[in-house]
Amino acid sequence: MEKYSNQMNLNSTDFNHEKYLKEPIGMFSSGVLLETKSKIDIHPSPKIRSNYYNIYQKPLTLERPQLIEEKYSMADLIKLNNEQLVNLLVTIEWEQITDLFQFNDAAVTFYNDLGRIEELINALYTRGKLYTKDDAMGIETLVEVIRAGFYLAFYYVEFSQLNQRSFHDKCLPALKAIAANPNFTWGTKVQSTIIQEYGLLINNASCDVEVVNLVYPILKEYYDNLDKFIENSEIGAAVYAxxxxxxxxxxxxxxxTGSKPEDTIWYGKIDEFINVVINFALLGNVTQKNSWIINNGIYHIANLGKFHSTPNKGNRVLTNVLVIYxxxxxxxxxxxxxISFVYGGIDADGNVIEHEKIVEEGKGYYLPKTYMFDNNSIVFRTGNEITEETVKRLYWAIKEVKAQFHRIIVSDEPIENEGNSEILVNVIYNNPNEYQLNRLLYVYDTNNGGIYIEKIGTLFTxxxxxxxxxxSLEDLVRHEFTHYLQGRYVVPxxxxxxxIYNNERLTWFEEGNAEFLAGATRMNNILPRRSVIEGLSSNQGDSYSALQVLHARYGMRNLYNYCFAMQSHMYNNHVDIFNKIYSLIxxxxxxxxxxxxxxxxKDEIFNQGYQAYVQMLKSNQEQYPNPRVSGDYLLQHYPKLMSEVAKMIQEEFDLTSIVIKKYRSQFFNTFTLCGSYIGGVxxxxxEDWKVMNKVVDNGLKYLTEEAWSGYRTLTAYFKNYRVNSSNQFEYDVVIHGVNTEEDG
Incomplete structure (x- = not known):
């Protein structure tokens, strides 16, 4: 659930926001991913490639149980000598290292000691010979710590010594030792984990011909026993790796290197490995269970086929795929x-593949419905199973979010030169499986619950x-719509x-803000959502300090939950701080x-208040709702003259200088009414903001009691704060709602 544009982002599923990465999805419904949206893909890749895609379809791993374990930081680890370090790492889970894969001074110190890293690699080599089917001997943690260094070395020059293939090659003996162990086969969960780590280390380090060919028996066994293994998540994750x-x-x-495949050590020497990948691609008989491995085969053979001893093998397989499926x-x-991106759009038989035409036909097939709102400024393009009622609810949901958002910033003026589209397009697929086609139809990553692409003003979910x-779908649209608002009205x-985006300064703000505002209501402020509170730990020792949250980066466990709690705390207890941060941004x-x-x-009083607020939320989580739009929006409101509606609103809110704008939509028409309000001293x-917030809510609640149901569609915000010559505060109030007047 991220906002993507054109900067690298070390994010939970892509680690690069604007690379148009594509990947086939995994063995389970992608909806599972949303359950872990606050956690990064725990196996990030440190390598970025131009004109290639570096994320593939993978089977989704299952959540690990949360255990109460001792935590360690990189600052703790640098205090240990090499022997102490190894002895510790092989006895803990890598997740116990709280800032692994994160850039900080301790990480720089840790990974710039090349002797230390070589000692870890040597320990991996030794334990690679010794692990059993039931005892991993600490291999998983050793691999994760090693490859975290390679990951950081790609992104940050401070680790450049590790960003050399010659150093990556130091892992080859350890890889070979692991694969030579007779327990390097399918069987127990431990064995699946070892195999997965083998693949992950290749990804972050390197491989040679022998390392690749040692994979062949594993993949061959998987293929030969596909019916047996296809539903096993641990084995699937290992195959993907x-x-x-x-x-x-x-x-x-x-x-x-700029090398051609035929000039490399692998050319013609890894045919058996490639042939198994071909078998996956041409499996046929697609089911929900096996589609992920078929898609992986198709994706990978495009590039791996170039290393086969048979010329043009990859393109030939892809051409056959066009016939089979x-x-x-x-x-x-x-x-x-x-075929388009790897083979220049020409299949193995010399036929031109009309990529753009086929993609447009795909959009029409999977997203056949279009709905227009607010003079075509809000567009929904949906699958055929998305009902009109669902679309209407989503429209009104974003109006609730918009109103509360503008109340906070006390403005509705777009940032100068913000470049954000005035038209918001909402692309909504029927289900998680069809959502995976988004990377093929719109070239944007779908390894997430939803995504907003600012440069094209489009939300995908x-x-x-x-x-x-x-x-829910409404949760996702509320969250991603907030990213739209952030880009248009807050962040230049x-x-x-x-x-302001550099060094992930705004990660905590943008994601926490989106989770926070997803709880927006029509006339009851912004409520904490129970579904997000449930992700907070009931153990205060597992919480994050205010300093950690305010410097949070993608990769922090439960990032969204704790950043949401920070924003909710500011909104409810420190509106002055909230406004200050908005202003600086x-x-x-x-x-x-x-x-x-x-x-x-570093303000300890503020930190204590934040910690207390987190625990208050957790202790009372069952009392909080998951806000949803009311069914009142969907009622058939009887016709009422706009002049009568405006008069009622003007009188209730005591507004002057009224300006009304009308908007046409597919199902109904709407209006906005703007007028000036003069408050007390x-x-x-x-303090004036707090008073005005109550005034607006009370006005909406009063009108809700009126007989005409259209008043129950009103949302409102206020803007343009000022103090007049009589020392009275003033605001302009903006109210939006349904317009049932015959001529619209």
Missing amino acids: LLSGVNYDLETYLLQ PYLSEQYLWAVDR YDRTSKESIY GLWGDSD RTNDVVGYDAYIESLG SKGEH
């Missing part, structure tokens, strides 16, 4: 995509059942363009922002 790890390293080698099926579209996710420039005041955030994070901007 093997395929993507090898393919990734070979692709990266070509890009980094139905037109516009996911497999067909993957083959079209790969999908419908889901309660079994597939604890978060497109996502990633301005300095809107003005792109990087120096001021950094100083303020650092000071705030000013007690300061923040």
Whole structure:
């Protein structure tokens, strides 16, 4: 559930916001991903490639149980000598290292000691010979710590010593030792984990011919026993890691060296491995259970086929895929995509593949419905199973979010030169499976619950059942719509363009803000959502400090939950702080922002208040709702003259200088009414805001009691704070609702 534009982002599923990465989805419904939206993909790749896609379809791993374990930081680890370090790492889970894969001073110190890293690699080699089917001997944690260094080395120059293939090759003996162990086969969960780590280390380190060929027996056994293994999540994750790890390293080698496949050590020497990948691609008889491995085969053979001893092997397989699988099926579209991007749009028989035409037909097939609102400024493009009622509810949901958002910033003026589209397009697929086609139809990553692409003003998500996710479609649209509002009204420039985005300064703000505002209501402020509170720990020792949250980066466990709690705390208890942060961001005041955030994070009184607020939320989580729009929006409101509605609103809110705008929509028409409000004696901007917030809510509640049901569609915000010559505060109030007047 991220806002994507054109900056690299070390994010939960892609680690690069604007690379148009594509990947086939995994063995389970993608809805499972939404359950873990606050956690990164725990196996990020440190390599980025131009003109290639570096995320593949994978089977989704299951959630690990949360255990009460001792935590360690990188600062703790640098205090240990090499022997102590190894002895510790092989006895803990890698998740116990709280800031692994994160950039900080301790990580720089830790990974720039090359002797330390080589000692870890040596320990991996030794234990690779000794592990059993029931005892991993600490291999998983050793691999994760090693490859975390390679990951950081790609992104940050401070680790550049580790970003060399010659150093990556130091892992080859350890990989071979692991694969030579007779327990390197399918069987227990431990064995699946070892195999997965083998593939992950190839991905982040390197491979040679022997390392690749040692994978062949494993994949062959998987293929021969596909019916037996296909539903096993641990085995599926391991297979994914093997395929993507090898393919990734070979692709990266070509890009980094400029070599041709036929000039590499692998050419013609890994045919058996490639042939198994071909078997996956041509499996046929697609089911919900096996589609992920078929898609992986199609994706990977495009590049791996170039290393086969038979010329043009990859293109020939892809051309066969076009015959085997139905037109516009996911497999067909993957083959079209790969032929277009890897083989120049010409199949093995010399036929031109009309990629753009096929993609447009795919959009029409999977997203046949279009709905228009507010003079065509809000568009929904949906699957055929998305009902009109659902679309109407989503429209009104974003109006609730919009109203509360503008109340907070006390403005509805877009940022100057913000570049954000005035038209918002909402693309909604029927289900998680069809959502995976988004990377093929719109070229944007779908390894998430939803995504907003700022440069094209488009939100992508999908419908889901309660079994597939604890978060509803409305939750997702509310969240992603907030990203739209952030880009249009708060953060200068497109996502990633301005300095304020550097070093993930705004990760905590944007994601926490989106989760927070997803709880917006029509006339009861912004409520904490129970579904998000449930992700907070009841053990205060597992919580994050204010300083940690305000510097949170993608990869922090339960990122969304704790950042939401921070924003909710500010909104309810420190509106002055909330407004200050908004102001610093809107003005792109990087120096001021950094100083303020650092000071705030180190304020122990503020931190204690935040911790208490988190525990209050957790202790009372059952009392909080998951806000949803009311069915009142969907009523058939009887016609009422706009002049009568405006008069009632004007009198209730005591407004002057009324201006009304009318909007046409597919199902109904709407209006906005703007007028000036003069309040009492000013007690300061923040106190005046609190008073005005209550005035607006009370006005909406009063009108709700009126007989005409259309009043129950009203949302409202206020803007343009000022104090007049009589020391009275003033605001302009904006009210939106349904317009049932005959002529619209």
